[in-house]
Amino acid sequence: MRVNYTSPHDLDESWLDDGWEKLILRWIDDALAGGVAEPNAMVLATVDADGRPSTRTVLCKGISRAGVVFYTNYGSDKARQLGLNPYASATFSWPLIGRQITVRGRVERVEREVTDGYWRSRPRGSQLGAWASDQSQPVASRAVLEQQLAAVAVRFPDEIPTPPNWGGFELAPTSVEFWQGRENRLHNRIRVTIAADGSPSAVERLSP
Structure with a gap:
């Protein structure tokens, strides 16, 4: 089971001239136009107290130069693991259009x-x-x-307040890698290293 990816244009460093966050947003729009359901879905990886990785799919609900935002119950596995080790990796994967983005960095509420x-x-x-x-x-x-669920509906017949144990996290990237599938597995990979102020400190092409 193998796809030989094709694209009329090769991913180039110049695509990042307007910023890594702008390219993520553009690729999400491209995924939506390409028929991808929930193109803002991303696989979030965290690490538990024993150093064992854990992954799950969450929905990205905000992208800016500051980072990538998602929401969850603060008692969930992911939230508790982030409390112990506030670093994560998140991957947007769109095989339908032959693209992928991985964001790595520190996570804070x-x-x-x-x-x-x-x-x-x-x-x-x-x-x-x-x-x-x-x-x-x-x-x-x-x-x-x-x-x-029925009990909660009765409890809140009108406006529903924000649960005290529920909220957002922002993954502030130290690196963002853009992947574009190409023929013969000679894929395009470009990694952006992010400085503390959110600006790119290095843009590197990686071997596939």
Whole structure:
């Protein structure tokens, strides 16, 4: 099972002239136009207390020069692991258009007002789900989970406040790698090293 990737244009260092964050946003738009469902999905890797890696897919909900933002329950496995080791790697993968981006760096919680602002934009069902789910904890059955959801709907018939144990994280990159699939596995890879102020300190082409 192998795809021989083709593209009319080779990934070039000049594509980063407007900034690494602008190229990520452009590629997300390209993935959406190419028919990728949820192109803002990314695989987030963290490390537990024993140094063992753990991955899961989350939705990116913000991209700026400061970093990449996602939201979760602060009691979840990912949040607890980030509390122990505040570094992560996140990969956007779009095989349908032959592209991939990996962002690595330090992770910190966003300010509460940022979380509250995003929370208000979420659909009511998603808000109820966040209250109903004790994320990453065992639950007896699907029926129990649905009962918890029904109870939360009764508790909050109107406006739903932000849960105190739920919020955002921002991954501030120390490096961003752009990958473009090419013929004969001679792929294009360009890695941007990011300085503390968010500006690129080095742009390097890597062998595939």
